[in-house]
Amino acid sequence: MGTSGLLTYILLTPLAAFIATLVIPGRHTLAIKVANAFFAFVGLVLSVVVFTQYDLAAGGYQLMQDVPWVDSFGIRYTVAVDGVGVVLVLLNAIVFFTGVLTMWTLTLRVKEYFAFMALLVFGVFGVFISLDVFVFFFFYEVAVLPMYPLIAIWGSTKKEYSAMKLTLYLMVGSALLFPGLISLFVAGGSGSWNIEFLAAAIKNQPEFQVFVYPFVYVGFGILAGMWPFHGWSPTGHVAAPTAVSMLHAGVLMKLGAFGILRIAIGILPHGAEIWAPLFASTATVGIVYGAFVAMRQNDFKYVIGFSSVSHMGIVLLGLNTLTPDGTSGAVFQMFAHGIMTALFFSAVGFIYDQTHDRDIRHFGGLSKQVPVAAAFFIVASLCGMGVPGFASFWAEFLVFLQALASWPVLGVAALIGLVFTALYALRVLGKAMFGPANPSWDHLKDATPWAMVPRVILIGVLVLFGFFPSWILDIIHTATGNN
Amino acid sequence: MSGMGDLTLFLPEAVVLLAALVAFAMSAFARSYRAVWYATTFMSLAAVAVCIASMGFHGEPFFPGIYRVDLFSQLLKLGLTIGLALTLLVSRELPSVRASAHSDLPIFLTLGTLGMMMLVSATELLTLYVVLELSAYALYVMAALNRRQREGGEAGVKYLLFGAAASAITLYGLSLIYGAVGSTLLTDVVNHESSALLVLGVILTLSGLFFKLAVLPFHAWAPDTYQAAPHQVATFIGTSSKVAAIGILVRVLTMALDADAVQTLLIALSVVSMTVGNLAALAQKDLKRMLAWSTVAHAGYALLGMLTLSELGMASAIFYGLTYFVIAFAAFLAVVAVSPEGENPSLDSLKGLYRRAPLVGIVLLAGMFGLAGVPPTPGFTGKWFLFSAALESDYFWLVLVGAINATISLYYYLRVVRYAYQTVPDGHDSRPLKVDFPTQLAGWAAMGLIVFVGFYPGPLWDLARDAAKVLLAGG
Numbered sequence: 036m037g038t039s040g041l042l043t044y045i046l047l048t049p050l051a052a053f054i055a056t057l058v059i060p061g062r063h064t065l066a067i068k069v070a071n072a073f074f075a076f077v078g079l080v081l082s083v084v085v086f087t088q089y090d091l092a093a094g095g096y097q098l099m100q101d102v103p104w105v106d107s108f109g110i111r112y113t114v115a116v117d118g119v120g121v122v123l124v125l126l127n128a129i130v131f132f133t134g135v136l137t138m139w140t141l142t143l144r145v146k147e148y149f150a151f152m153a154l155l156v157f158g159v160f161g162v163f164i165s166l167d168v169f170v171f172f173f174f175y176e177v178a179v180l181p182m183y184p185l186i187a188i189w190g191s192t193k194k195e196y197s198a199m200k201l202t203l204y205l206m207v208g209s210a211l212l213f214p215g216l217i218s219l220f221v222a223g224g225s226g227s228w229n230i231e232f233l234a235a236a237i238k239n240q241p242e243f244q245v246f247v248y249p250f251v252y253v254g255f256g257i258l259a260g261m262w263p264f265h266g267w268s269p270t271g272h273v274a275a276p277t278a279v280s281m282l283h284a285g286v287l288m289k290l291g292a293f294g295i296l297r298i299a300i301g302i303l304p305h306g307a308e309i310w311a312p313l314f315a316s317t318a319t320v321g322i323v324y325g326a327f328v329a330m331r332q333n334d335f336k337y338v339i340g341f342s343s344v345s346h347m348g349i350v351l352l353g354l355n356t357l358t359p360d361g362t363s364g365a366v367f368q369m370f371a372h373g374i375m376t377a378l379f380f381s382a383v384g385f386i387y388d389q390t391h392d393r394d395i396r397h398f399g400g401l402s403k404q405v406p407v408a409a410a411f412f413i414v415a416s417l418c419g420m421g422v423p424g425f426a427s428f429w430a431e432f433l434v435f436l437q438a439l440a441s442w443p444v445l446g447v448a449a450l451i452g453l454v455f456t457a458l459y460a461l462r463v464l465g466k467a468m469f470g471p472a473n474p475s476w477d478h479l480k481d482a483t484p485w486a487m488v489p490r491v492i493l494i495g496v497l498v499l500f501g502f503f504p505s506w507i508l509d510i511i512h513t514a515t516g517n518n
Numbered sequence: 519m520s521g522m523g524d525l526t527l528f529l530p531e532a533v534v535l536l537a538a539l540v541a542f543a544m545s546a547f548a549r550s551y552r553a554v555w556y557a558t559t560f561m562s563l564a565a566v567a568v569c570i571a572s573m574g575f576h577g578e579p580f581f582p583g584i585y586r587v588d589l590f591s592q593l594l595k596l597g598l599t600i601g602l603a604l605t606l607l608v609s610r611e612l613p614s615v616r617a618s619a620h621s622d623l624p625i626f627l628t629l630g631t632l633g634m635m636m637l638v639s640a641t642e643l644l645t646l647y648v649v650l651e652l653s654a655y656a657l658y659v660m661a662a663l664n665r666r667q668r669e670g671g672e673a674g675v676k677y678l679l680f681g682a683a684a685s686a687i688t689l690y691g692l693s694l695i696y697g698a699v700g701s702t703l704l705t706d707v708v709n710h711e712s713s714a715l716l717v718l719g720v721i722l723t724l725s726g727l728f729f730k731l732a733v734l735p736f737h738a739w740a741p742d743t744y745q746a747a748p749h750q751v752a753t754f755i756g757t758s759s760k761v762a763a764i765g766i767l768v769r770v771l772t773m774a775l776d777a778d779a780v781q782t783l784l785i786a787l788s789v790v791s792m793t794v795g796n797l798a799a800l801a802q803k804d805l806k807r808m809l810a811w812s813t814v815a816h817a818g819y820a821l822l823g824m825l826t827l828s829e830l831g832m833a834s835a836i837f838y839g840l841t842y843f844v845i846a847f848a849a850f851l852a853v854v855a856v857s858p859e860g861e862n863p864s865l866d867s868l869k870g871l872y873r874r875a876p877l878v879g880i881v882l883l884a885g886m887f888g889l890a891g892v893p894p895t896p897g898f899t900g901k902w903f904l905f906s907a908a909l910e911s912d913y914f915w916l917v918l919v920g921a922i923n924a925t926i927s928l929y930y931y932l933r934v935v936r937y938a939y940q941t942v943p944d945g946h947d948s949r950p951l952k953v954d955f956p957t958q959l960a961g962w963a964a965m966g967l968i969v970f971v972g973f974y975p976g977p978l979w980d981l982a983r984d985a986a987k988v989l990l991a992g993g
Contacts, residue, residue, distance in 0.1 A: 103976075104974075104976060105899075105975055105976040105979055106976065107976070107979065107980050107983060108903070108906075108979060147872070147939070169902065172902075173893045173894070173898070174893075176892055176893045176898065177892075177893050177894060180887070180892050183932055183935070183936075184935065184936070184939055187936050187939075188936075188939060188940070195936065198936075199929065199932065202928060202932060203925060203928065203929060206924070206925040206928050207922070207925050209921070209924075209925070210918065210921035210922045210924065210925045211918070211921070212921075213901075213902075213905050213917060213918075213920075213921035213924075214905065214909065214914050214915075214917040214918045214921060217902070217905050217906050217909045217917065218909050218914060220906065220909075221906075221909050221910055225910060
């Protein structure tokens, strides 16, 4: 097949955007934006190709490419996608492209901004396609670090504090991952970092699995917004500029969940089994707690930030059922939540850019003042509530169904969390979008057709997979063993 | 190539020696500093080329047993000459060195490098001690060359006093080793049956060498000397001398491969160095002092590899040393570049650097990410190798301590990045910085090396691994 290098090409698109951004002089801001949009679009097209070309019947890892990197140390650049990878690569491509379009109006230090953002996306693509633990972690760190300057320079609301808090939290996760991941290599006989190889090699070491599992799970879990280590997430979301929030909540947190799925559960299934009751419980607490706290927030972004903790709790709960259905639901939720949160932040960003205010109490009747922009927010809220017709409905449906079967008590508790979710979402809608209008915002301009483009793409994706969930679930099922 | 005439093996050292002599002669005949600088810089670049060419050399240029040229020594010599060349490249303007002493700097830089190059080849205890002193004296003198007499004197005296004490301890250790073995040849020591006296001797010898690497508790000189020494000298101490220190430490450790006492000592020192170095660095406002404390922490990381006393551990320490010095150089380059008057840069003086000197900003970014151990820099791969070596020897918790320390260090490294990439505040100097061409060249070279080895660590890792193999086999 002539497509064996396809994944590498996808990986190279953000790198090309990065290099183009460095080469173009900083004063040509439009050229920089066009270059980024172009490469993001190429990446998106290639990701769609991968998505449509993935052979459902064959399943497993496809489009594999395997090149020695540090051969004498067993490190190989091995990339391939299974059903999960395909979906997440597509997610990242969509969020990158719409993120670039959302930041079209940026004027502050455009060059550095897009350089860091492209670097972040580069790392994320790398993680989703790598099949080698070293390569995985290499890209993982590449993805995490650009968050710091992106938030510290272009952010708002205590940006330096939030940026540092976020970075340190995530790096504590990495500190757990260092011994965790390397000991996998040692336990696997010090020959290869290949994920499939390690899974086979460590299969019969139950004691080791139980010992090392929490390091790997929590290490990745911190990035997935795992309660009680979620503290970085809401503050980080709030401080980050719009497109960074989109990438951060939309894609970056998925890296953590993906790491848990691919490495923690993938290589250490026995450890996962032993620890699942504990981690399913913390996930459920996250669902309820996140929704509960979101009800009391007055800042749009804090609401979304805590809702992310809650929604990622659903992902983690699904993964911890350790069943095909639960896992499929979790992966679908990763995708749906990624798109939905991107839409959320992009809708809030649109309003914030004009008002420099995000306090829900200062708004009212936005649906009359800026009907289109408000519509985006309303759609995202409905999706967040898991209303049928949107992608997240199916995802949450699967997870809760499986959770009730696997952990009945937790399943019921998580369902209660859903009630809170509806409450906080409706509260925001009622206060800010409907009700009496605040006359001081009468002058707001509604979304122009150009500004609508990225948001409409996101809504389109949510609705598309809301009505045709099998398009995505069939692919996910090939990886989760549910046919 | 062992069939070559023996003295050819000494070629890399000879080039550096020649550079020292030329610099001495030229300054004696009152040539301008610029001319001396051109000559030595050119010759240091030639030395790099010779080192690359001599990578395959192995044999003994002098009496049997005292001086060995092999992959291990040649690899480190390459690092040392690159360190010399980079340091010289940023030395064309010397605002922090007193004017009358400008021409002295190249002389002592080359002499110091010569000492270090011989140090990594020395395989006989007395030779080892003599060349150790050769490199040390050059550093003592240079540390005192600060433009401001008082500070220069303080840096020099502090460094000298600590250095002399460390040197005495090393010498005492060497005498104990001789007492235990009855020979000064390293091969005899390695093959000799282990005894309490021998282990004590090795530990004392190591203690003196820890001073060079600034391992806690032998680090006390570092912050003050870094702060008060001229920038270029601090650069040299913070880069080249660390390569030499790691080289000689792993060499000496081959004498005690089966000693639990040594291992226990190294574990303790590694943990203390990492932790104290990082915590102290958190509080620093002066960039050079911060880098000094960060050196202490990095010494702890390097020990993490050495303490396994395994081939993998030695290889990872060598790899770490050879990449660390370039990364540290990137940080020091910014120190040199942001202080056109030779003053000590504070964090505040970095503000707006990304605009005042974009290249220096990026080099500093690469340096800080490298020190923090973040990909795609070799700081990340280096740590990965070190941690892997430690885990191979079952030091799970030690690796966790190291990794948590890396997290702590991120706080102060990222703070530097934030200052450098912050917009210039009102009332702050926002004029573009003048960065001379050789400094720019050094910046590009350092960044090129960092990115290249960061993405493609394979070749260097293989060399380090082979070097460790040679080291352990040769004894």
